[in-house]
Amino acid sequence: MLYDIRQMDGGVNSKQEVSLREVAKLADVSIATASLALRNKAGSLATKEKVLRAAKQLGYVASSAARTLKSGRSSVIGIYIFSNPDGRNYADESAFFYQFIKSVADTARINNHGVLIEDIPWDVKADENNLLKHIRGGYVDGVILIPQFDYPYYFLDEIERTGIAYCICNPADTTKNLFSISFDNTAAARLAVTELLSRPVKHLAIVHGPVNHVEAKMRAAGAADITADLKDDISISIHYGDFTIESGYEIGNRIFATENHPDAVYAANDYMAVGIMRSAIEHSLRIPTDVRIVGTDDNEVCRAVTPQLTTVRNPIYKMGVLAVESIFTQLSLESEATGKNEKTIKAELIIRGSC
Amino acid sequence: MLYDIRQMDGGVNSKQEVSLREVAKLADVSIATASLALRNKAGSLATKEKVLRAAKQLGYVASSAARTLKSGRSSVIGIYIFSNPDGRNYADESAFFYQFIKSVADTARINNHGVLIEDIPWDVKADENNLLKHIRGGYVDGVILIPQFDYPYYFLDEIERTGIAYCICNPADTTKNLFSISFDNTAAARLAVTELLSRPVKHLAIVHGPVNHVEAKMRAAGAADITADLKDDISISIHYGDFTIESGYEIGNRIFATENHPDAVYAANDYMAVGIMRSAIEHSLRIPTDVRIVGTDDNEVCRAVTPQLTTVRNPIYKMGVLAVESIFTQLSLESEATGKNEKTIKAELIIRGSC
């Protein structure tokens, strides 16, 4: 059922119930004085009190539209999650995104900002999605972008041109000079693989995520950093999943069916790791005795499985906080004065029973 | 690090780059004509084309603030998730919320509406949180409310008074006449318990969620419906968790330590269920041979564990879609003409290996 809202003429056109005019009248001051007083910008103490009382009595709330129109600030920050163009939305499953959204919303709210959220498939054309529309239309004061996949940033030039505050979370290209926050995915993978190799390993399986997924790529690079130096008596196999539990399970079924099955598995995310665990258990392999497994992210599934999954924590809540702070820093500075700023979030190994 | 955005004077006050005025000038028509043409409200074909071309050439996007101010419609729908006042945010973990948000955002976008998201702890006073502010300030055209817990609806009178479109997801009190969508939690629990009882059971454990959680309550009632009719040769024990994996695990440790441990467990959500499973496995109990377990929700953790968890599916994506549709129906009708409307979403048993 689709509604064409543009043709909805019947509905309630809710005019502001109580405007600044009424507050001013009740407080017996001019509209300007009322405006100033309410925002604590000027006025004598007595007037401020008088106006505040009047506003409270009438239940006055400033019209966001009028304020935005005049001030040029919407007090809204947009989160734009770019999703997979192939239509498979691994992210649908991800508890992570809610944590991220919540951290952004919490941090924004402290500063009296709202949060707008938008999912944009990568294959939707620039002029058909809402990112640039929102920016040009003044919907948002700042944008937090989560590209996820490694496609060309069609939006970057326009964003830089308009000078809007932005922060890219886990950008694909860190050589560009951007406002960005990145989880140190490379270090995360290095930590995980190093942990696996801290005990004797005969066959190490590396399970990558989607090939064009930015974080998966960097985790792959991190794993490669370590395995490159490995002696010949450790055999290594590389596998590609798509970040889902099911893909992990299928890979598990392939690798555990062989005679010389892996005794150590690094998975680029926790979903695949638990899928692999399920397969291992079904193949009557004991974890961690027969096979040791390390995942990535510290998603809640880590604590669901038996034994619990050792993993590298990706502190997603912190990323949201930092992203919003970056936006506010940009907003509070003269546009000219800002230097680009790239932050990195450290990876932390969380040891549990699977390893 | 906190920023007082109210004192940020240095920042960019981004005026609209290209306004309707410029478009009208380029197309050589009046502003009114341009406005009408762009919204396809009137005008000859030739004029429409001319205006559209001009708009495209200039990269024109209507100012959301100006449009909202004049039209009284913001084209934004707000999601307000009420969270636990005790500070324990079970929801932080929930992959469910992201699915819900995404479904709302997807459905809203089809109708050119944005989605604002806000978390409101139940103990924050009415005039200190953003719900009523957003409504009175015209931020949103409609609100989707997720109360989660059973506290008095301080907002309801005001919402009804302003006549804003709203939809309450899983309201506590279904006797009130509301716009609402509910998952049939009672039926869900009945389905689950009935499934457990379809084979011989000696000791049935029922694990409830937080006592004041709306859905937990109804699931408890559903379970009670079935157990009330049970013969005396089945012993029943009741336990209270808080919807987290850890609370399930602790309950598991208690119930599986006893001699006459349960051979069937119903858990009011999947997180607790997998926690219970972990405990069972650690107590060397085989699932489903020694103990059969059924959860609720069909969260992703169901597919993470071994064996996979049998559960009752809570189609959260559908709930988001229905909520938005309810909002749009209200928006498209004369305010007077609307009859309240309560929809229920059916529960569906998903049989997997744990039962």
Place this chain on the structure above:
DNA sequence: TCCATTAATTTAAACGTTTCAATTAGATTA
């Protein structure tokens, strides 16, 4: 007491749309 400052207040002009009412152009009929 008067003048110079400074603080408080107000007037009025925006901000960029939408829409009513009025005007003009175009089509149709007698």
Place this chain on the structure above:
DNA sequence: TAATCTAATTGAAACGTTTAAATTAATGGA
């Protein structure tokens, strides 16, 4: 062709704020 009707276009007034500039009031020093 004139008269009538309809469609297209436009001028101008809002919507509810913010803010620069102007005005008025209050304060202090000589």
